[in-house]
Amino acid sequence: MPLNCGIVGLPNVGKSSLFSALTSIQANIQNYPFCTIEPNVGLVEVPDYRIQKLSEIYISKNSIPATCEFVDIAGLVKNASQGEGLGNRFLANIRETSIVAHVLRCFVDDTVSHVSSTLDPEDDILTIQTELTIADLESIARQKERILKEKKVKNPDLQKKVAIMEPLLEKIEEALNKNQALHTLELSTDEEVYYTQLQLLRAKPTLYVCNVSEQDVHEGNAYVEKVRAVAESEQSTTIQVCAKYESELASLPPHERKEFLENTGIEHSSLSLLVESAYALMGLRTFFTAGEKEVHAWTFKEGTKAPEAAGIIHSDFQRGFIRAEVFSYEDIIAHGSEHNIRSAGKVRTEGKNYLVQDGDIVHFRFNV
Known part of the structure; x- marks a missing residue:
């Protein structure tokens, strides 16, 4: 990503x-x-200074930064x-x-x-925010019209969506009218799904x-x-x-x-x-894959589990995920090589629930 x-x-x-x-x-x-x-x-x-250091340690033929x-x-x-x-x-x-x-x-x-006529960055911020807010309010108004129509449809799944969307749209509209930054809204897990789909500018x-x-x-x-x-x-x-x-x-x-x-x-x-x-x-972090062929930096969101991180490289890695072999950038700097890290027992085997950390060097094991 x-x-x-x-x-x-x-x-x-x-x-x-x-x-x-x-x-x-x-x-x-x-x-x-x-x-x-x-x-x-x-x-x-x-x-990212870590790319160069890893390339030197692995004597890699290629290095690919994020x-x-x-x-x-x-x-x-x-x-x-x-x-x-x-x-x-x-x-x-x-x-x-x-x-x-x-x-x-x-x-x-x-x-x-x-x-x-005058230099006023605070007013400049408000000018931009106002235009984005107006566009978002128009988008919310269209969504509210759609919800009114969907309320009349006797479909359990659709009614579940309406039950979440209706108060969510009211909450967003109130925040926009107060010029509140939308990322400060407290949302439930269900609300978060629909909120993301709205693709609002002030979000x-x-x-x-x-x-x-x-x-x-x-x-x-x-x-x-x-x-x-x-x-x-x-x-x-x-x-x-x-x-x-x-x-x-x-x-x-x-x-x-x-x-x-x-x-x-x-x-x-x-x-x-x-x-x-x-x-x-944005809560973005970097993990690495490394070897003689190449060192590659990959961007991921904090809170990403190992299978999803594998999917950033290739969907097959996520689909056939078995485990991840992990050690940190600090470990390889301290020990000088992956061989030394393995000899020191610093390589961890992690499963599907492992939360990938910034600076992790990962070897994904998969089968498809």
Whole structure:
């Protein structure tokens, strides 16, 4: 389950600059609204130092990191849900992503136009949230009409669905009208199933990305603090980047990037920072398969059992799952090789109920 991240925001906040820096794909960047029309898409490798270490230990012929897909979605404006700007096309692009990175302009620059007369990232957040909320309320209204029709059908299975959906839709509608982040709703297991099927825009986990100037890259500013306060109220996350610095970093040869980061005093690139924060927000983790042929990183959701993790590699692995042989990344670093780990009795045999952990190295045994 690769991470799929939609980059959204108002026009001219630095979305396309950040996208280009993250993916090394040159997006169309102009000083006017809607220079991005069709979404730009880039697939990047997830930074993970463990891949290189494992490849060295196994002397692997190939290493395959986990990947993340970034989608640069054109700028939303007020009344987008009613077709303003490029409207519903953008809302549909957001619906297809698994997490939203909401880029906010937190820098002052009179040479770069802004859709509002004043710089106010808190108001910018509300503008985007309002458009997503309106679209979701319309979706809920359609669902409620469908439920009214289904209530008249004398079918036990359908009536069971209606009994769950009717109060669920009321709960969601109330939360949307209060501008409550939907991921904070407390849902039963049955409600969770139908809630996921609704594919609501406000249900997307949101990572707030504050785009600051070179002067504010280390300390931040009052705009960043406003964004952070909003994020904390929603149980979301805020990160701070300088898209201008990141664009310069992306244009350098790989061997010069470390020196650039050191000279600017930036600890981590925006790619590392954004992916790490998105993984944490979504509860994503990484396990590995390793051998002489290749070392491969696989993304999974926290709480995944061994057979489901095997299914991430191939459906046959899950269907014919017998057991998993497991040891940790820390174990192989401590012992130096898989042979030494096995000699030390550190390899565990786990069954169908084992919850895979971040950094696990797994050999799946299966029969189909």
